[in-house]
Amino acid sequence: xxxxxxxxxxxxxxxxxxxxxxxxxxxxxxxxxxxxxxxxxxxxxxxxxxxxxxxxxxxxxxxxxxxxxxxxxxxxxxxxxxxxxxxxxxxxxxxxxxxxxxxxxxxxxxxxxxxxxxxxxxxxxxxxxxxxxxxxxxxxxxxxxxxxxxxxxxxxxxxxxxxxxxxxxxxxxxxxxxxxxxxxxxxxxxxxxxxxxxxxxxxxxxxxxxxxxxxxxxxxxxxxxxxxxxxxxxxxxxxxxxxxxxxxxxxxxxxxxxxxxxxxxxxxxxxxxxxxxxxxxxxxxxxxxxxxxxxxxxxxxxxxxxxxxxxxxxxxxxxxxxxxxxxxxxxxxxxxxxxxxxxxxxxxxxxxxxxxxxxxxxxxxxxxxxxxxxxxxxxxxxxxxxxxxxxxxxxxxxxx
Amino acid sequence: xxxxxxxxxxxxxxxxxxxxxxxxxxxxxxxxxxxxxxxxxxxxxxxxxxxxxxxxxxxxxxxxxxxxxxxxxxxxxxxxxxxxxxxxxxxxxxxxxxxxxxxxxxxxxxxxxxxxxxxxxxxxxxxxxxxxxxxxxxxxxxxxxxxxxxxxxxxxxxxxxxxxxxxxxxxxxxxxxxxxxxxxxxxxxxxxxxxxxxxxxxxxxxxxxxxxxxxxxxxxxxxxxxxxxxxxxxxxxxxxxxxxxxxxxxxxxxxxxxxxxxxxxxxxxxxxxxxxxxxxxxxxxxxxxxxxxxxxxxxxxxxxxxxxxxxxxxxxxxxxxxxxxxxxxxxxxxxxxxxxxxxxxxxxxxxxxxxxxxxxxxxxxxxxxxxxxxxxxxxxxxxxxxxxxxxxxxxxxxxxxxxxxxxxxxxxxxxxxxxxxxxxxxxxxxxxxxxxxxxxxxxxxxxxxxxxxxxxxxxxxxxxxxxxxxxxxxxxxxxxxxxxxxxxxxxxxxxxxxxxxxxxxxxxxxxxxxxxx
Numbered sequence: 001x002x003x004x005x006x007x008x009x010x011x012x013x014x015x016x017x018x019x020x021x022x023x024x025x026x027x028x029x030x031x032x033x034x035x036x037x038x039x040x041x042x043x044x045x046x047x048x049x050x051x052x053x054x055x056x057x058x059x060x061x062x063x064x065x066x067x068x069x070x071x072x073x074x075x076x077x078x079x080x081x082x083x084x085x086x087x088x089x090x091x092x093x094x095x096x097x098x099x100x101x102x103x104x105x106x107x108x109x110x111x112x113x114x115x116x117x118x119x120x121x122x123x124x125x126x127x128x129x130x131x132x133x134x135x136x137x138x139x140x141x142x143x144x145x146x147x148x149x150x151x152x153x154x155x156x157x158x159x160x161x162x163x164x165x166x167x168x169x170x171x172x173x174x175x176x177x178x179x180x181x182x183x184x185x186x187x188x189x190x191x192x193x194x195x196x197x198x199x200x201x202x203x204x205x206x207x208x209x210x211x212x213x214x215x216x217x218x219x220x221x222x223x224x225x226x227x228x229x230x231x232x233x234x235x236x237x238x239x240x241x242x243x244x245x246x247x248x249x250x251x252x253x254x255x256x257x258x259x260x261x262x263x264x265x266x267x268x269x270x271x272x273x274x275x276x277x278x279x280x281x282x283x284x285x286x287x288x289x290x291x292x293x294x295x296x297x298x299x300x301x302x303x304x305x306x307x308x309x310x311x312x313x314x315x316x317x318x319x320x321x322x323x324x325x326x327x328x329x330x331x332x333x334x335x336x337x338x339x340x341x342x343x344x345x346x347x348x349x350x351x352x353x354x355x356x357x358x359x360x361x362x363x364x365x366x367x368x369x370x371x372x373x374x375x376x377x378x379x380x381x382x383x384x385x386x387x388x389x390x391x392x393x394x395x396x397x398x399x400x
Numbered sequence: 401x402x403x404x405x406x407x408x409x410x411x412x413x414x415x416x417x418x419x420x421x422x423x424x425x426x427x428x429x430x431x432x433x434x435x436x437x438x439x440x441x442x443x444x445x446x447x448x449x450x451x452x453x454x455x456x457x458x459x460x461x462x463x464x465x466x467x468x469x470x471x472x473x474x475x476x477x478x479x480x481x482x483x484x485x486x487x488x489x490x491x492x493x494x495x496x497x498x499x500x501x502x503x504x505x506x507x508x509x510x511x512x513x514x515x516x517x518x519x520x521x522x523x524x525x526x527x528x529x530x531x532x533x534x535x536x537x538x539x540x541x542x543x544x545x546x547x548x549x550x551x552x553x554x555x556x557x558x559x560x561x562x563x564x565x566x567x568x569x570x571x572x573x574x575x576x577x578x579x580x581x582x583x584x585x586x587x588x589x590x591x592x593x594x595x596x597x598x599x600x601x602x603x604x605x606x607x608x609x610x611x612x613x614x615x616x617x618x619x620x621x622x623x624x625x626x627x628x629x630x631x632x633x634x635x636x637x638x639x640x641x642x643x644x645x646x647x648x649x650x651x652x653x654x655x656x657x658x659x660x661x662x663x664x665x666x667x668x669x670x671x672x673x674x675x676x677x678x679x680x681x682x683x684x685x686x687x688x689x690x691x692x693x694x695x696x697x698x699x700x701x702x703x704x705x706x707x708x709x710x711x712x713x714x715x716x717x718x719x720x721x722x723x724x725x726x727x728x729x730x731x732x733x734x735x736x737x738x739x740x741x742x743x744x745x746x747x748x749x750x751x752x753x754x755x756x757x758x759x760x761x762x763x764x765x766x767x768x769x770x771x772x773x774x775x776x777x778x779x780x781x782x783x784x785x786x787x788x789x790x791x792x793x794x795x796x797x798x799x800x801x802x803x804x805x806x807x808x809x810x811x812x813x814x815x816x817x818x819x820x821x822x823x824x825x826x827x828x829x830x831x832x833x834x835x836x837x838x839x840x841x842x843x844x845x846x847x848x849x850x851x852x853x854x855x856x857x858x859x860x861x862x863x864x865x866x867x868x869x870x871x872x873x874x875x876x877x878x879x880x881x882x883x884x885x886x887x888x889x890x891x892x893x894x895x896x897x898x899x900x901x902x903x904x905x906x907x908x909x910x911x912x913x914x915x916x917x
Contacts, residue, residue: 008522032499032541033541039492039493039542040493040494041542045493061848063820063869065471068465069465074440076455092517092527098436098440112456145496145497286837301489326486326597327713332486333488352488
């Protein structure tokens with residue numbers, strides 16, 4: 001048995017034991033999330049928020065709207081859309097009502113939404129979680145609940161402009177997320193099919209040869225050719241012809257060259273695909289982009305200032321000052337202690353990344369000032385109470 | 401695949417069910433449900449060409465959010481999250497389903513409303529019913545003793561449609577909780593301050609936050625002569641006072657729950673009391689209540705709470721109300737509920753709404769936030785029973801969405817679904833290349849811009865797109881403008897136009913769009 005299989009059976013055993021309860025009849029149980037799912041802690045959420053903001057900012061910059069759909073659909077709606085993957089769909093228990101399943105992707109719900117609302121044109125993004133009962137023995141480490149982030153343009157338009165905008169958006173997002181260098185590969189179903197036809201692949205084998213060719217990003221040409229000939233029944237000659245084409249990469253120049261290719265130019269399909277590829281590249285040239293850099297410490301809160309006191313019996317004053325700051329829209333915190341030590345308060349700032357601390361003391365109160373300290377540098381300055389809000393706004397507007 | 405003949409049999413039988421229900425004039429929901437089953441069966445047969453035909457609907461009790469609703473939702477979330485962040489809260493997320501085990505035994509009678517997943521050979525799972533139990537599980541699992549967190553996510557309840565019509569089965573909850581041992585009542589007060597800020601900023605009109613305390617209620621019941629084992633059930637009866645009259649509530653206490661009239665009357669005297677810190681002080685002197693240690697502890701904390709609420713400047717809308725007795729079993733201390741006032745004035749301006757100027761419009765009523773202190777829940781999850789005291793509030797986001805949607809409609813407010821600032825257009829033909837170039841420059845500078853996917857669109861079509869979607873500016877290119885190195889920048893609403901040098905366009909657009917609301 002594999003480790004995950006053993007884990008699964010152990011979990012069932014623990015659940016059964018838990019039903020007995022502890023000695024005092026107290027309900028004891030297994031503290032875990034469901035297999036293939038996980039919580040996001042505050043650090044992960046902070047990173048996630050940044051990534052979503054970048055991505056959504058890009059979508060909005062391109063004029064996209066957003067929609068949301070329910071987490072489950074009628075089982076009916078999802079049936080027959082995913083081929084072999086259908087066995088990975090999570091079903092809900094039949095509890096006497098409609099038969100339901102958790103959504104497997106965002107595309108089928110999108111199609112249902114368009115049809116249901118008779119929509120013919122929309123540019124929409126949708127970021128939400130989807131659910132797949134991946135078999136852990138085969139795809140270890142893959143989550144069963146995970147985010148998808150889809151952008152789609154539906155509607156009849158002049159050819160290739162929306163297609164080009166999609167690529168522009170991917171380019172912008174990957175650049176802004178600062179993930180390092182990247183490449184976007186493009187091809188066209190019609191070019192592939194035309195190529196297969198001209199190389200002598202029988203019609204009924206197109207899709208299966210397609211999946212074999214798809215493996216070229218992970219396997220060598222020898223292995224791929226081997227699969228085509230030994231498993232899929234192509235002749236060596238046909239496989240070699242395919243091999244010549246699939247090794248080609250380029251830009252608009254490649255599309256132009258292939259339009260002159262003696263074999264390919266005989267396929268109407270391939271020519272249509274190649275003409276559109278040229279058009280696509282002309283738009284991509286007009287859509288040129290530049291890189292941007294981002295670098296930030298990961299904080300889980302956005303608090304700008306902690307209101308603290310060095311002496312005892314100043315809770316009331318701390319609360320009053322904090323209230324003034326909240327009312328002015330400043331992100332502020334105060335410790336839930338009547339008489340905290342100053343050191344404790346400063347440590348809280350360091351741990352959570354709060355950059356400023358506003359310190360109250362008997363003398364400061366008499367003088368009508370607040371000691372404003374930069375946590376990192378310990379530079380301190382006395383700020384008149386009535387100027388504090390303005391000073392804080394000034395300082396926090398300069399922060400990244 | 402089921403046998404075709406079997407499906408046809410099932411269709412016949414189901415058809416009979418539908419006919420019978422219709423003849424019996426059964427409820428619309430029941431009929432709809434059986435019709436849906438019939439349609440699904442028919443769909444399995446497929447169309448004549450074997451094409452898969454199906455029912456286009458969302459599951460019962462769920463709905464899509466269209467772009468307008470999403471735009472309103474985003475505004476509401478931004479306001480609420482802004483407030484949470486201003487108070488230094490972090491956020492977490494948990495999976496949509498939990499082990500069935502985790503949810504079992506936490507919701508009392510409501511447990512029958514939990515959605516289970518089918519047993520497909522793995523763990524038994526259920527969709528989360530709220531965000532509080534997952535929170536307690538998260539704290540116990542990660543041995544966290546202190547956290548201030550918010551969590552906004554959808555939860556799932558198989559509400560019986562016949563009983564609670566109009567209630568969704570999938571809906572958002574927006575929870576804020578402070579877990580940890582602290583000096584008493586400060587975090588409790590901060591929760592109330594947060595509710596106050598949110599409801600004020602959302603501009604929903606006047607509201608009140610009622611507060612009470614489980615210990616005061618229990619102490620009161622004890623001193624009035626309610627038997628211990630009836631506390632919780634009498635509590636739910638008292639809870640109905642926000643919707644029913646005292647007569648009805650007293651009736652239920654006496655006729656259904658078996659209290660003597662005398663006991664019921666004593667309860668009646670207390671639950672009619674409302675006030676501020678003064679009421680807490682008065683009750684500490686009350687001859688009956690002061691004999692209950694529990695009630696005294698609750699009243700002392702209530703005084704402390706109000707002193708902090710004064711410092712937080714929120715006492716104008718907070719009321720100590722002895723009739724507040726929130727539903728859930730796990731509250732152990734302070735409890736509170738925020739309610740919007742009955743009428744919201746909505747000056748109706750659009751003639752097509754058929755209303756006269758000055759008409760008032762009543763928009764939803766009811767509770768929009770609720771919560772309290774629950775010190776025992778996390779301990780239920782910890783194997784050693786280690787307690788982590790918690791206090792929190794749940795904002796009734798769905799109710800708020802629906803109020804804002806109604807408001808937008810009443811005021812004939814235009815809700816934009818995109819944030820595009822400028823459309824790049826051309827008056828003449830063969831300028832697609834120039835349009836795409838300019839749009840790219842704007843995107844690269846971070847400006848929100850659109851361009852039509854047409855090689856040679858008419859200017860009118862482009863202007864209409866702006867009007868339909870609310871884009872405020874249009875940047876028009878033409879042969880002459882290109883020669884002169886300028887762009888015609890037009891305000892869509894006023895049609896004011898000005899020629900802007902190409903190299904100054906980005907700056908001009910940033911200037912203009914930074915002034916927009």
